Amino acid sequence: TGFNPWQRPERAAGNARAVAEAILGGGVKPQIESFPLEEVVEAHRALEGRKSQGKIVLFVTQ
Structure with a gap:
């Protein structure tokens, strides 16, 4: 059994939102x-x- 972020869609959606907000808010600096x-x-x-x-x-x- 491996890591599957889509196993719990409600958690994956929240994580995706948090990442998008961090990117848009300038919290992620490539x-x-x-x-x-x-x-x-x-x-x-x-x-x-x-x-x-x-x-x-x-x-x-x-």
Whole structure:
């Protein structure tokens, strides 16, 4: 038996509402680190070395 959030729909709905309110209220701050594509090696090192939390985004400069 595993965790099934939909086993109790009334609880799942309340949890979903609480998460949505936290997001809309600014209580959830996504952690995003960005690197120019030219620094892809450094970005990969940050991932490998667990020096980054959240997501890493590569962007293209012109």
